[in-house]
Amino acid sequence: MATVDAILADQYPAKSHARRVAALLQAHHGDSAPGVIYLEAQKTRLIEDNDEAMPFRQRRFFYYLSGCSLPDSSLIYDINADKLTLFIPPTDPEDVIWSGLPLSADEALKLYDVDSVLATTEVNATLQSIGSRYGGSAVAFMIAGQVSIETKFQGFMDTNLSALKGVIEKTRVVKDAYEIALLKTANDISAKAHIAAIKASKTATNEREIEGAFIATCIAYGAREQSYHPIVACGANGATLHYGKNNSDLIDPVTKERKTNVLIDAGAEYRAYCSDITRVFPLGGKFTTETRQIYEIVLQMQMECITMLKGGIQWENVHAHAHRVAIKGLLALGILLGSENELFEKRISVAFFPHGLGHYLGMDTHDTGGDPNYGDKDSMFKYLRVRGRLPAGSVVTVEPGIYFCRFIIDPYTQSPDLGKHIDTNVLERYWSVGGVRIEDNIHITRDGYENLTTAPKTIEEVESLAL
Structure with a gap:
């Protein structure tokens, strides 16, 4: 080859x-x-x-x-x-x-x-x-x-x-070998930039310094343009899906302590082709107990969904599976209450995972051909940017997440029917996590998949870089 x-x-x-x-x-x-x-x-x-x-x-x-x-x-x-x-x-x-x-x-x-x-x-x-x-x-x-x-x-x-x-x-939608090579290169450059961003966080005092390290590394390796404006969100800012201010201090103004973690969603554009990668890493070298617990659930969501992928797979089924993994994990932590099936049918997990599992990727970050249906009345599928079966040769992001956003979760906890499925006392410990999202770019093949993203994502890898 x-x-x-x-x-x-x-x-x-x-x-x-x-x-x-x-x-x-x-x-x-x-x-x-x-x-x-x-x-x-x-x-x-x-x-x-x-x-x-x-x-x-x-x-x-x-x-x-x-x-x-x-x-x-x-x-x-x-x-x-x-x-x-x-x-x-x-x-x-x-x-x-x-x-x-x-x-x-x-x-x-x-x-x-x-x-x-x-x-x-x-x-x-x-x-x-x-x-x-x-x-x-x-x-x-x-x-x-x-x-x-x-x-x-x-x-x-x-x-x-x-x-x-x-x-x-x-x-x-279906990429040839040349396009896949461009996407791989964009991903490889972005992986270097994500590593540089994690290392920069050790001495950074503001989100913008981490963003600067990411962009500078992309330029140094030949990717002058970004696929989109980077998202660099520390602490509770990570609960905003498309957070874009990137100007918060990494020291909490009230407690005077360093915030716990950073979510960075950023990707280089190389010769008009995009990468789109999200990672979460700790400030200080080690995840807090709560962030680590959520990170483990999200990583499990992503890994199980990726293993399902191959040409002809129904994307809605993969997305639904991510929700079932999230439900099981949040039940184990005591955040959710009830049976897995009941929670799934009532769409309780949407309060914590409100967006779609991913989107096509190519010359645009949200690439063409996804046929979304934003008028869907089902809250679990409303924001899916891809509907239907994935053809071999397509490239899709897999980016599950769990977020602790009061604006989204409060209507659930205040509902007489839905609120009984969320333990607000346990939930209280997780607001500071903000959000955890892990995103890779996956090339769909006839019988399986190829992960184009090489940026570190295991807890051990990420913590070792952040120390």
């Missing part, structure tokens, strides 16, 4: 992606007419009231069929001719003064998996030529809201703005 470095030494497989999209597009569209796919890169935009460009993030649909990270570019895939043409901005002498020479057409042709590279000034002429060649019978497939007004489709029978986006979203 080829190594990650060997795979990534080749070109990003844009042409293969274009063919896959075209095949699914024609199968779904049911049209025998010749067609082209037309996509535009993200435009350069200036910061309001400023002459500097806004931070750039390439459009993922464009990148998937080009592998090109240049702004202001375009592509045309002539489906019948199997020809992929990339259009890049022409040289602007004014810009060269400040930014140097841009990528040339010859350099781009060597760098990207395309058949031809032209200047963006040639887009309309190329479209007109294709339209004429097919005698006005061709259809152009585009994405609504992502086509410049100056782009003209002269000689085309029709333009379709509705089909392409959904087809690319479905195609992106």
Whole structure:
């Protein structure tokens, strides 16, 4: 089997992606007419009231069929001719003064998996030529809201703005070997950054110092961008699922003692592909008894769910199993009261595990194709970002958690029916835990899975790093 470095030494497989999209597009569209796919890169935009460009993030649909990270570019895939043409901005002498020479057409042709590279000034002429060649019978497939007004489709029978986006979203779910290699690299860089963050916590006095250590390590290893803004939540802050302030002191202002633990949810983005990893570690080297107990339950939730994974597994069943493990663990601690089945049927565990087990991962952190149903009346499944069976080749996060958030739990304890299943006296000892979530990125294979995440997560590993 080829190594990650060997795979990534080749070109990003844009042409293969274009063919896959075209095949699914024609199968779904049911049209025998010749067609082209037309996509535009993200435009350069200036910061309001400023002459500097806004931070750039390439459009993922464009990148998937080009592998090109240049702004202001375009592509045309002539489906019948199997020809992929990339259009890049022409040289602007004014810009060269400040930014140097841009990528040339010859350099781009060597760098990207395309058949031809032209200047963006040639887009309309190329479209007109294709339209004429097919005698006005061709259809152009585009994405609504992502086509410049100056782009003209002269000689085309029709333009379709509705089909392409959904087809690319479905195609992106199943990753090829090159994409898996990119995801592995993003995970490996993130693992180094998580270790650096744990070590930084030994002397840190504020959450932002831990965040800084994570980001600095990612940049040092070649991942300048983050998949999302990191979550660095100490103590009770960990009960907020998407906590983003990252500015709390690690010393409790009341007790003057160092807080107990930190939840860090952070992942590097490498060449447009994301990682998404969550770890919890102690401040001071050792977990408190309560945090350790919850950590053991969450780790058991995750490990059992991961072992269930393989191509064709029903994701809802895996998610439900995580809840059953949580119920068993919280019963053993005395936090929950009653029978396992009754607690499951009454959805009591949702008070402590309110979110979905995971989501697809790829060029977006919450990647395409999950088909969520946020209108589901069942509280256990309402926030699942993935529904249905997982195909082999997909990549999914597995991120169970147990949280102690008063806003979520109080309605349960105050309910005459549900409150009898929660021992508030025992619960009192766990509020300071905040939240524990453990998240890995899993590649689904035909007969099992491959864990792409190498960041330490056993209690012994984490404590040894935090000492």
